[in-house]
Amino acid sequence: LCPQAQLYCFEPDPRAIARFKKKLGLSLDKVQLLEIAISDRNGTIDFHPSNADGEAKEWDLSGSIRRPKNHLTEYDWVRFDRPFSVETRRLDDWCSEAKLNTVDFIWMDVQG
Numbered sequence: 001l002c003p004q005a006q007l008y009c010f011e012p013d014p015r016a017i018a019r020f021k022k023k024l025g026l027s028l029d030k031v032q033l034l035e036i037a038i039s040d041r042n043g044t045i046d047f048h049p050s051n052a053d054g055e056a057k058e059w060d061l062s063g064s065i066r067r068p069k070n071h072l073t074e075y076d077w078v079r080f081d082r083p084f085s086v087e088t089r090r091l092d093d094w095c096s097e098a099k100l101n102t103v104d105f106i107w108m109d110v111q112g
Contacts, residue, residue, distance in 0.1 A: 007030065007031040007032065008031070008034065008100075009031055009034065010038050012036060012037040012063075013049055013063050014035075017035055020033065021033070034089075037086050037089075038088070038090075038091050038094070038108075039090065042090055042093055043087075045065050046083040047063060047084055048063060048064050048065070048066075048067055049080065051080075051081070052078050053077070063080075065086070
């Protein structure tokens with residue numbers, strides 16, 4: 001529908017990054033994937049990826065730069081016990097550096 005669209009994707013979780021690259025396959029060259037988290041500040045922060053035991057050992061469908069709280073009361077089998085440091089960027093700063101003056105659409109999965 002939009003052959004001239006420029007797509008920028010942000011993802012800090014290496015597991016989701018690998019899944020993204022695998023799913024896009026040969027179309028990966030049509031997007032720019034930035035392996036960082038968008039935040040209210042530039043720098044680094046702990047990212048809390050989800051994991052679990054048993055069949056859900058590789059559960060990676062949730063994660064956050066904020067320490068999870070309520071998620072654990074709803075899904076007590078999910079853990080967030082292996083945080084690691086990720087780079088963070090303010091969206092305004094990234095847009096300025098990328099010389100991106102106009103954003104037509106944002107689809108954002110806001111954690112926390």
